[in-house]
Amino acid sequence: MAKLPTSVPLLVDRFGPHTHTIPPGGWTSAEEPDRTVKTHCCFCGQQCGIQLKVKDNKVVGFEPWQDFPFNLGKLCPKGVKRYLQGDHPDRLLTPLERVQGEGFRRIDWNKALDRTAEAIRRIQQEHGHDAFAVLTGASLTNEKAYLMGKFARVALRTANIDYNGRLCMVSAAAASKKILGYDRAANPWSDIRKSKCILVAGANVAECAPITTEYLWSAREAGAKIIVLDPRMTPIARTVDLYIPVRSGGDIGIFNGMLHVMIERGWIDRDFIAKHTTGFEEVERAVRKYTPEYASKIAGVPASMIVRAAEMWGPAESSFLLHSRGIEHHTKGVENCMAAINLVVATGRIGREGSGYAMITGQGNGQGAREQGQKCDQLPGHRDIENPEHREHMANVWGVLESSIPHKGLSALEIFEAAHARKIRGMILLSFNPMVSLPDQRFIREAIERLEFFAVIDFFLSETARFADIVFPGSLMEEDEGTTTSAEGRVVHHRQVVDPPGEARQDWKIICDLATRLGPKDKFAFASPKEIFDELRQASRGGASDYYGITWEKIDEQKGVFWPCPELDHPGTPRLYEGGRFAHPDGKAHFQAVEWRPAAEEPDEEYPITLTSGRVVAHYLSGNQTRRIGALVKQTPQPYCEMHPRLAEKLSVAEGDFVRVESRRGSTTLRALIVKTIRPDHVFVPYHWPLERSVNNCTIRAIDPVSKIPEFKICAVRVAKAAPPSDDHVKLAPEAGGLR
Amino acid sequence: MSELAFFIDYSRCIGCRACVQACEECDTHRGQSMIHLETIERRDTVQTAPQMCMHCEDPVCARVCPADAIKQTPDGVTQSSLKPRCIGCANCVMACPFGVPKYEASIDQMMKCDYCFDRTSIGKKPMCATVCPSQALTFTTREEIERTRRGRPINEWRFGNEVVRTKVFVLVPPATTQVDVGLGDLVQIRAGKKASHVRPVAKDDVAALLEDLP
Numbered sequence: 001m002a003k004l005p006t007s008v009p010l011l012v013d014r015f016g017p018h019t020h021t022i023p024p025g026g027w028t029s030a031e032e033p034d035r036t037v038k039t040h041c042c043f044c045g046q047q048c049g050i051q052l053k054v055k056d057n058k059v060v061g062f063e064p065w066q067d068f069p070f071n072l073g074k075l076c077p078k079g080v081k082r083y084l085q086g087d088h089p090d091r092l093l094t095p096l097e098r099v100q101g102e103g104f105r106r107i108d109w110n111k112a113l114d115r116t117a118e119a120i121r122r123i124q125q126e127h128g129h130d131a132f133a134v135l136t137g138a139s140l141t142n143e144k145a146y147l148m149g150k151f152a153r154v155a156l157r158t159a160n161i162d163y164n165g166r167l168c169m170v171s172a173a174a175a176s177k178k179i180l181g182y183d184r185a186a187n188p189w190s191d192i193r194k195s196k197c198i199l200v201a202g203a204n205v206a207e208c209a210p211i212t213t214e215y216l217w218s219a220r221e222a223g224a225k226i227i228v229l230d231p232r233m234t235p236i237a238r239t240v241d242l243y244i245p246v247r248s249g250g251d252i253g254i255f256n257g258m259l260h261v262m263i264e265r266g267w268i269d270r271d272f273i274a275k276h277t278t279g280f281e282e283v284e285r286a287v288r289k290y291t292p293e294y295a296s297k298i299a300g301v302p303a304s305m306i307v308r309a310a311e312m313w314g315p316a317e318s319s320f321l322l323h324s325r326g327i328e329h330h331t332k333g334v335e336n337c338m339a340a341i342n343l344v345v346a347t348g349r350i351g352r353e354g355s356g357y358a359m360i361t362g363q364g365n366g367q368g369a370r371e372q373g374q375k376c377d378q379l380p381g382h383r384d385i386e387n388p389e390h391r392e393h394m395a396n397v398w399g400v401l402e403s404s405i406p407h408k409g410l411s412a413l414e415i416f417e418a419a420h421a422r423k424i425r426g427m428i429l430l431s432f433n434p435m436v437s438l439p440d441q442r443f444i445r446e447a448i449e450r451l452e453f454f455a456v457i458d459f460f461l462s463e464t465a466r467f468a469d470i471v472f473p474g475s476l477m478e479e480d481e482g483t484t485t486s487a488e489g490r491v492v493h494h495r496q497v498v499d500p501p502g503e504a505r506q507d508w509k510i511i512c513d514l515a516t517r518l519g520p521k522d523k524f525a526f527a528s529p530k531e532i533f534d535e536l537r538q539a540s541r542g543g544a545s546d547y548y549g550i551t552w553e554k555i556d557e558q559k560g561v562f563w564p565c566p567e568l569d570h571p572g573t574p575r576l577y578e579g580g581r582f583a584h585p586d587g588k589a590h591f592q593a594v595e596w597r598p599a600a601e602e603p604d605e606e607y608p609i610t611l612t613s614g615r616v617v618a619h620y621l622s623g624n625q626t627r628r629i630g631a632l633v634k635q636t637p638q639p640y641c642e643m644h645p646r647l648a649e650k651l652s653v654a655e656g657d658f659v660r661v662e663s664r665r666g667s668t669t670l671r672a673l674i675v676k677t678i679r680p681d682h683v684f685v686p687y688h689w690p691l692e693r694s695v696n697n698c699t700i701r702a703i704d705p706v707s708k709i710p711e712f713k714i715c716a717v718r719v720a721k722a723a724p725p726s727d728d729h730v731k732l733a734p735e736a737g738g739l740r
Numbered sequence: 741m742s743e744l745a746f747f748i749d750y751s752r753c754i755g756c757r758a759c760v761q762a763c764e765e766c767d768t769h770r771g772q773s774m775i776h777l778e779t780i781e782r783r784d785t786v787q788t789a790p791q792m793c794m795h796c797e798d799p800v801c802a803r804v805c806p807a808d809a810i811k812q813t814p815d816g817v818t819q820s821s822l823k824p825r826c827i828g829c830a831n832c833v834m835a836c837p838f839g840v841p842k843y844e845a846s847i848d849q850m851m852k853c854d855y856c857f858d859r860t861s862i863g864k865k866p867m868c869a870t871v872c873p874s875q876a877l878t879f880t881t882r883e884e885i886e887r888t889r890r891g892r893p894i895n896e897w898r899f900g901n902e903v904v905r906t907k908v909f910v911l912v913p914p915a916t917t918q919v920d921v922g923l924g925d926l927v928q929i930r931a932g933k934k935a936s937h938v939r940p941v942a943k944d945d946v947a948a949l950l951e952d953l954p
Contacts, residue, residue, distance in 0.1 A: 027771035061765060064870045075871040077761040206754035210873035217752050217874055221890050233946055235754035235786045245946045301950065617756045631761055645783070646947055655783070676945040677786050 002454035002467040005098045008691065008729055008737075014103065015461035016090030017623075017735045021630030023060045024087040030061030037497045038065055040484065042139065042477040043078040043620040045361035046211050047486035049559075050075060052083055052478060052497045059086040059478055059498055069559055070189065070486065076210035077618055077635060084629045085476060086498065090460050092473035093502025104461075104471065109503065112470050113510075116428070117517035119453035119469070120156065123426040129157045129406065133415045133424045136374045137431025138165035138363035139621070141482030141494060142547075143532040144508055145365065146380055146539065147524075148430065149373030151511050152406075154398050155519035159409030160424060162376040164432045164621075166412035168366050170375075170707040171333030172323065172359035178334075178592055179341045180576070181583025182544055183382060184367065184489040185358035186350055187320070188562065188574040193218040194354030197316035199309075200228045201251060201340055202326015202713075206235035207617040209324070209360045209487070219320075225312045229254055230326060231612060232642070232684055233677035242308055245679050247300030248612045248714040251327045252596040255339035256287045257295025257306040258313060259346060263287065267314030272348030276580035279591035283342055286593035298596050300679075318354035319347060325362060325614070329712040331600045333704045338592040345589045351577035361487040363621065364477070368485030371545040371563075372536060376409035380536060381543020390543075397539045398523065411708035413438060413701065420447035428455040428514075430474065430507060435463040436622035436690045439699035439710045440665045457510055462624040463690040473504035480506045482529045483555065488574075490560035491550050508532060541566070544583065599714045600702035603681070607663060607716035609647070610682045613695045614713075623688035627735040638734035639689045640673040641719065644680040648672065653721050660722040661685060663715055666697035669725040670739065683719055687712070691729045691737035746855070746869060747885055747893055748790065749911040752876035755779065755788030759868035759877055766867045767858055772844075774820075774853040775868050785944040790877055792868065793818060793840045793853035795907035801832035801841055801852075810850075816907045817857055821850040837899050837921070855907075890914070897921060 004011070023029055033053035041048045049068025053061040062083050064073035095112035096104035107115075123132050134152040136145065145163075152161035173183040180186065192198065192215040205212045213236060220226055226240040229251060237243040246254055262268050263284060273280045292303035299306065313319060321344050327336040341357060349355035361367045373380040373394075380397075383390035385408050395402040410418055416434065418424040420443065427448075438444045448454065448467045456468040465471050478497035485491045500506060508529060515524035526532050530552060540563075541548040549565035550572070561572040582589045603610050618635040619626040626632045641659050643651075653659055653672045660669045661683065668685065670693060678684055685695035700715040724730075725739060732738030757777050764773040780787045799818040802810040809825035810832060812818050821832070821841075828848040832841045841852040856866035860879075864870075869879035878885070885893055891911030896918045897904045903918075912919065 022771070030765075030770070031767055061770075064867075066865075066870065073865075073870045074873050074875070075758060075762070076756050076873050077758045080758055080761040080765060080871060206756060206874070210754065210756050210758065213752075213754055213874040218888070221888055233786060233944055235756075235788075238786050238944060239751050243949070245949055631764070635757055635761070644947055674783055675786075676784055676947065678946055679950070680947045 001449060002451040002469060003449050004466055005100050006103045009732060010103060011461070011466050012732055012736045017627045018090055019630035019633045019735060020084050020088045020628055023084065024058040025055060025060055029055055033060060036063055037495050039478065039495045039497060040492050041075065041079040041082055042364045043082055043626070044209060045363055045366040045487040046070065046209055047364065047484055047492050048075055048079055048211055050079055054497055057498050059083040070488065070490070071211045074211050074214065077632060078620055078626060081629050081631045084631070085625050086478065087501070088460070088628055090628055091501060091504070092459060092461060092471065093504055094473060095503070096471040098469050107470070112472060113513050113517060116455045116470050117514060119426060120518060123452060124156070127425050130159050130409065131424055132156055132158050132426040133160040133419070134158065135412065135415065135427060135429040135432045136161065136163040138163055138168055138366045138369040139431050140365060140369055140507070141480070141484055141529065142365065142368040142372050142491070142536060143482040143529040145369040145374045146372035146536040147508050147511050147532055149380065150398065150523070151515050154400055154523055155515035157404060157406055159406035160376065160415055160418070161374055161409060162412040162415055163369060163374045164412060164437060165363060165366055165370045165375070166708055167437055167710060167712070168362045169324070169328060169359050171328035171330070171704055171709045172337050173370060174334045174707045175337030175341055176359065179338060179345060179590055182576055183370070184545070184563070184576065185487060186576045187356035187358055188488050188490070189215050189358070191354050191356055191575065192216065192320050193222070195219050195318050195320035196224050196354070197313055197319040198224055198226045199313060199319070199321050199343070200226065200236065201321070201323040202229060202328070203322055203324040203360050204230065204234045204326070204614060205360070208362060208615050210617060212360065225316070227309050227312055231679045231682045242305065242312060244301050244305045244309060247679060248610050248682060249330060249599045250299035251336045252332070252339045252594055253290070253295040253298030254306055254309065255343055256290035256594065256596070257292055257299065258310040259283070259343055260287045260290040260295065261292065261307055261310035262314040262346065265314060267310070268346045269348035272580065273346065276348070276582065277345055277589045277591055278586070279593070280346070282593035283591045286595060313343065319344070319349045320355065321357045322360055324360040326713060329709060330714065331702050331704050331711045332597055333709045334706045335594045339594040342591055342594070345591060348580070351575065351580060356575070358487065365484035367487060367489060368483070368491065371485065371540070373539070376411050381540035382545045383543050393542065394539065397535065411703070413703055413708065413710055416444055416447040419451055422450055425451065426453040427451055428457070429464065430457040433462040433464045433622035433624050435467070436688070436694060436696065439696050439712060440701035441694050441697045442666050443701060457507055458624070459504065460624055460628065462622070472510050473502070474507040474510060475500045475504060480508070480529065483533060483552070485563070486560070489562045491547065491555055491563060492560045493552055493555045600711055601700050601715045603716040607718050609717050609719055611661060611663065611695070611698055611715050611717040612682055612684050612713050613687045613699060614684065615688070616686045619688040621688070627688065633735045638670070638739060639686050639693050639695065640671050642673050642675055642678050642684040643719070644678050645674050645676060646680040647683070648674045651719060651721060658722040658724055659719055661695070661698055661717050661719050663698035663700070663717045665700065668693055668695055668697050669722050683717065689737060692725065692727045693737050693739060744879055744881060746866065746908040747878045747880065747911060748908065749876050749878070749889065749891060750789050751891070752874040753788050753790055754874045755786065756873055758871045758873055759790050762867045762871040766856055768854065769851065772851065774851060790868070791838060791840065792877070792908065793855070794838050795855060797905040797907065800835045800837060800904070804831045804835040806831060813857070817855040819854045819857065820852050823849060826850055837897070837904060892916060894918065
């Protein structure tokens, strides 16, 4: 059974997180590097170009890469300090097996692989193929993402593979596909600079996509009006033309209200709508009742703000919509995004320079990792796993019978629910840390503890890997080669910078080794990531995200290639939907009428405050990497509870007091940060920390019916001043879950 | 085309601290950051302000240095104190009108931003301005700034009766020609009273924005 082998403090003592503060060889080590390698930052979906300095097979520093067109040398603090995840004292250097009551001990590679293969075989024989699940991540390269999908469907023949992109932008993906046809940003980022009106909905750009700030500010200098929707006044919101402090979950009030005003004042493009779209009548009918006054009640902001937003967006000569998790992390995440995209299509301002739309994908390969077939409902090339033609195509690429390919499986959170119900008995996990990142942590822990066998591939012993039977030491991005696809849809090349240390191996080799023990050997006989990419090109050929014409050489020459790129002489497609040609078979955009509905749990008398969660600029995802980098830990050592002075006064809480944030599912105790820059009816807690400091103890296990994204952005809590906590972990370092 | 210069636009700053982290990675003082990022008053606003050395034309820090340890290069870069000369008296720390030099007790020496001399002297941009995600810190030509920014670059400051001109420019609203820091307020701060220009920023109070709600 997967459970902690010993106490958390003992595990932390041996495996961290500890902070790494000084570069290998000391602060002077980067002065004369052996070489400098052009690659990309791994810490968000923007995939900034960066050069890493290497000395003695260790990354010792960085140099900006000023020629890379997306970021031109710019980096956020995570990019600057990313190199310190290498040569880290916490690094896993050998395979490990759990010894109950003691911890982990070294195990031979072959034994670790054999034990895992044997456990998978036994569980699948006793309980069926689907009883073993594969959990993966959106930080993986395209090659690894493709391989994981093939591993699950060809080697394990389980339907149950899904990934942590399910916690990221799946709502945006579903909405974009429904209305426009493709799941990808419609425009390259360079179009942002040329826009005259930009609507940023639920995107804390300054902290979660910092480089995008410069694109916004460039547009503003050229005369663009910027509108920001967020319950918190984020750093970009402070100086924009219109900041709307929408209540969490009230976004449809703003979008439908804006469209109502735009229709009334004639600020929609009726010609474009007639020629290039379907379904506008239903939308027009749906927004009829969304008068500014009605919409104001849903959005929780003055009606005048909604009118003002319509006045800015409606008659603009060009416009750009950007959104991310703020509107996507909801049980109505897909509907939120559709209501926003309706605003784009109703004006006809898409598919041209300066006009269009982008979701800001969060994870390192948030875009690419969702295209290569590691989602429970998709095959490579954004193919539908239930479509017979799509299945046939993949059966041919893989050389298997179509009937052997599993059908649609469970999504990430549903897999843990199935484990809790003992329907899923075993799991292998790579690049995912659900013991920080999933909602309702107590439930997730119970689910993991019920597994009969649990294997984890990771470079550090994450909070989740602590529960594993077998841990395989995998590779950092700079220890392997491959491609990722940035938020723009630009496929970029990560070069191998150093070799994995100790006995650590590249993740794809571990998977191939395991696959050959379980399935047909010839199907996983890859000699390099480039060979995997070549198969991926064939697999995606003819699909929506067509990579066939992309080669690593072309990526290097062009500094990235945008998909679709169907032929070898095709330059790629930076801008989609030019000339009003959408990606549906009829060539039209399909409007989707949206009606607002409440969240799974709205505040009430017992739990009167809205809790919303999110990120800070110094940390990436569950913090498994960034909570080990000294400079980033120093910048933001621990989580806190942001609240407005009015709420603080009501609760008799002073700055720095301990507060207990409690929902129906659990609680977290942390220090109060009292700021006027948040709605008085909301509190905010960043999510990167584990144990008693995890906001996901409180968040709700409720998902969008279409995208299956959890509702991280709203649940009901009560907040009270608390005594200094005395739990088992409070004395740990903050990066490990302690509190100062 | 004029030479490259340093421009600060406080309105663009997002407080991400990339400048602070990157400064620490600069070869001449690796491991120690020479730029400060000030959080104005977090309770009231998310406004932050990066503060690098402004490189005064006639640097007060150098003028008050009893050991003549602070030198200016021919192209106007005021350097960090010279190790053999600096006596750690911290006169410069007290005299600088921008609050830039810091006395480092561990090495008994003043250290401060030296305009990334190792980089700028060979045509590279300073580390902070290269990485700055919002380009609140920019190293470019004056023509480029005038072409791409709405603000006006100025480098003249008034502290009471004293006018200070700096190598580094700040971007201000177009009508402004000089930054008057207002010595009166500074005196008040020293006297322990709340200075008149340090007011809570009402427009950043989300509750105030919601007051029109029925």
